[in-house]
Amino acid sequence: MLRPLLVAGALVAGAPVLGAAPAGAAPVDPTATSARTYSLAAAADGSLRFTRTSIAARAGAVTLRLRNPSSNFHNIALGTRRGRVVGRGGVSTVSARLKPGRYLYYCSVPGHRAAGMRGTLTVR
DSSP: OOOOOOOTTOOOTTOOOTTOOOTTOBOOOTTOTTOEEEEEEBOTTSOSOBSOSEEEEOSEEEEEEEEOOSSSOBOOEETTEEOOOBOTTOEEEEEEEEOSEEEEEEOOSTTTTTTTOEEEEEEO
């Protein structure tokens, strides 16, 4: 289950919170063929950013796939779920079954998220 992340000032009655996990969210079987995959990459120039900082997805099984062309190590994380850390040429993936809402995806390598390596996944 994805753990909720509270964002100061983001609470509005009835509105999802960035990074919040809707009740009942469950892990996805990575072999499931019904999962939708959304691809992004780490910046090739070594800066701590993703090539996409927003992704729109449909509710259900979602997989984020990060390609790493950078010389830095990176991964993709969603809530408390983390893909493996990979070097240049590697691919990191994370999957979850998501309900409508806004979720934070990020690189969990120490310091990368704080430096701006994060984005918003909007599930409709």
